[in-house]
Amino acid sequence: MHVAKNMDPEDSGVSPLWKSTAPPLATFDTLKGEQEADIAIVGAGIAGLSVATISASQGSKSACWRLRNRE
Amino acid sequence: MLEAEEPGINATGKSGGVIASLPARVSPFEIINKYGEDLGRQLLSLYGNSGKYTFSLIQELGLDCSPQDSGFLAPARPGKELESLKSKSAEWQSFGFDIQYLDKKSITRLSGLDLYGGAILDPNGGGVNPLAFARELARVCAEKGVKLYTRSRVTGFSRVGESWRLKTSDGQLKAKKVILCAGGDNRGLHGDLEKSVMPLNVFQFSTEPLSERIRETLLPDDHSLTDVHTDIFTMRFDRDGRLITACPAFLSSNTKDRAIYAVTQRLKRISPLLNSVRIEDIWQGTAWLGTSLLPKFCDHSEGLYSIQACNGRGLAVNTLLGREVAQFIQSSAYENSSLLVSQPDFIHPYGLMRHAPNLFISAVRCRNLVIEKLKTRIRGS
Numbered sequence: 001m002h003v004a005k006n007m008d009p010e011d012s013g014v015s016p017l018w019k020s021t022a023p024p025l026a027t028f029d030t031l032k033g034e035q036e037a038d039i040a041i042v043g044a045g046i047a048g049l050s051v052a053t054i055s056a057s058q059g060s061k062s063a064c065w066r067l068r069n070r071e
Numbered sequence: 072m073l074e075a076e077e078p079g080i081n082a083t084g085k086s087g088g089v090i091a092s093l094p095a096r097v098s099p100f101e102i103i104n105k106y107g108e109d110l111g112r113q114l115l116s117l118y119g120n121s122g123k124y125t126f127s128l129i130q131e132l133g134l135d136c137s138p139q140d141s142g143f144l145a146p147a148r149p150g151k152e153l154e155s156l157k158s159k160s161a162e163w164q165s166f167g168f169d170i171q172y173l174d175k176k177s178i179t180r181l182s183g184l185d186l187y188g189g190a191i192l193d194p195n196g197g198g199v200n201p202l203a204f205a206r207e208l209a210r211v212c213a214e215k216g217v218k219l220y221t222r223s224r225v226t227g228f229s230r231v232g233e234s235w236r237l238k239t240s241d242g243q244l245k246a247k248k249v250i251l252c253a254g255g256d257n258r259g260l261h262g263d264l265e266k267s268v269m270p271l272n273v274f275q276f277s278t279e280p281l282s283e284r285i286r287e288t289l290l291p292d293d294h295s296l297t298d299v300h301t302d303i304f305t306m307r308f309d310r311d312g313r314l315i316t317a318c319p320a321f322l323s324s325n326t327k328d329r330a331i332y333a334v335t336q337r338l339k340r341i342s343p344l345l346n347s348v349r350i351e352d353i354w355q356g357t358a359w360l361g362t363s364l365l366p367k368f369c370d371h372s373e374g375l376y377s378i379q380a381c382n383g384r385g386l387a388v389n390t391l392l393g394r395e396v397a398q399f400i401q402s403s404a405y406e407n408s409s410l411l412v413s414q415p416d417f418i419h420p421y422g423l424m425r426h427a428p429n430l431f432i433s434a435v436r437c438r439n440l441v442i443e444k445l446k447t448r449i450r451g452s
Contacts, residue, residue: 014079014080014084014085014202014354015084015085015202015275015277015352015354015356016352016354017277017309017313017315017351017352017354018084018088018200018201018202018203019084019202021137021200021203021309021310021311022136022200022202022203022206023135023203023206023207023210024206025077025078025206025209026206026209026210026213028074028077028209028213028219028220028221029220029221030220030221030222030223030239030241030242031073031220031223031239031241031242031243031244032241032242033241033242033243034242034243034244034245035218035242035243035244035245036244036245036246037218037244037245037246038246038247038248039246039247039248039249039250039400040072040073040235040237040244040246040248040249040250041072041073041249041250041252042072042073042225042237042249042250042251042252042253042260043073043074043075043251043252043253043254043256043257044072044074044077044078044079044205044209044219044221044252045078045079045081045082045083045205045252045253045254045389046079046083046201046204046205046208046385046386046389046390046393047252047254047378047385047389047392047393047396048072048074048250048252048253048378048393049078049079049205049208049209049212049393050128050208050389050390050391050392050393050394050397051250051252051378051393051394051396051397051400052072052208052212052217052219052397053128053132053208053211053212053215053217053393053397054393054394054397054398055217055397055400055401056212056215056216056217057215058397058398058401
């Protein structure tokens with residue numbers, strides 16, 4: 001039997017293979033304080049990211065995505 | 072946009088990265104019969120165009136995610152499944168989609184396995200690095216002005232006046248419209264979705280990069296392959312020639328050692344070429360299945376919507392569904408949109424049924440094992 005080299009025991013993390021061959025993750029903020037948006041998308045998996053990308057691409061409408069800080 | 076952890080870290084990044092324009096199991100006529108002409112045809116078009124759309128989006132936005140648009144194979148072993156594959160491919164063709172049926176000779180050559188009696192070929196399928204796909208989309212979103220917050224898990228939300236308030240541990244987001252796209256985690260976000268999907272736990276594996284000699288025979292044209300059997304077999308190569316395969320989790324003692332042992336044995340049975348390949352990486356993910364096995368976009372009224380997980384092969388179809396939902400939300404009127412809205416599945420009794428997918432596969436596995444043992448015994452006697 002062969003032993004895998006990356007046997008992180010019971011990790012719930014992402015695939016070590018995809019991580020090692022993907023571009024590094026950009027830095028994003030954590031939501032702090034009170035913010036406002038026209039549309040809120042919950043979840044940055046492929047469905048949410050696709051909705052966001054296309055919404056933002058639809059010309060001037062993308063302006064509605066810019067969140068206004070209420071403070 | 073609020074993400075509990077980081078982009079693509081859940082079902083997306085734990086998948087095998089298969090791009091397929093075919094729904095698992097369901098045939099076009101079944102879809103039309105069940106959902107009627109309008110919604111049925113829309114679902115067909117959503118699926119049938121999803122592979123092509125996904126690769127064109129990747130190209131158009133210049134996403135660095137190792138796309139392989141080499142095609143997707145759905146083979147079956149000799150037996151009654153072959154007739155169903157033939158009629159499925161004829162049905163897809165009758166709706167104008169580029170789906171082909173391959174005979175035994177073709178699938179044996181394209182898979183490199185002496186195992187299958189025929190297959191459906193989806194020339195617009197293939198594979199990607201799914202985590203890279205998500206990270207690259209997140210990068211493009213940020214460049215286009217979308218505000219994406221990570222490590223911001225939504226802990227609750229409520230309707231206040233004319234808008235929604237989403238709470239996270241450190242903040243609050245007020246929005247007119249909310250789209251729940253958290254896959255299996257949608258269950259915890261809205262009462263209607265609590266019992267809408269069942270988990271199927273799956274181990275994914277990748278081998279060391281395999282030799283040219285093996286790759287000339289196994290999937291020589293670089294297709295992705297997922298067969299149509301219940302104890303599903305799946306394989307594809309990543310850009311560096313690592314074989315990626317999967318195996319549903321067991322009912323008990325789900326240790327990685329056991330999973331690696333099981334998959335190594337299985338690869339040996341499948342092809343002598345895979346007798347001594349080394350498993351390099353193993354990871355575990357959860358596919359969320361709706362009873363219909365089809366993607367859903369649900370309207371929960373007052374500007375609250377959800378995209379529901381469907382069958383564990385959702386990368387391509389969710390990419391295209393995302394575009395349709397974006398257009399729907401912008402037009403914000405049903406009559407201006409081609410997108411039809413469905414009800415979430417309701418699974419009952421959930422406490423029992425949530426174990427059904429893994430239980431069912433384990434039962435089929437046991438049956439196959441007994442048949443195999445009997446055959447060996449008959450041959451031996």
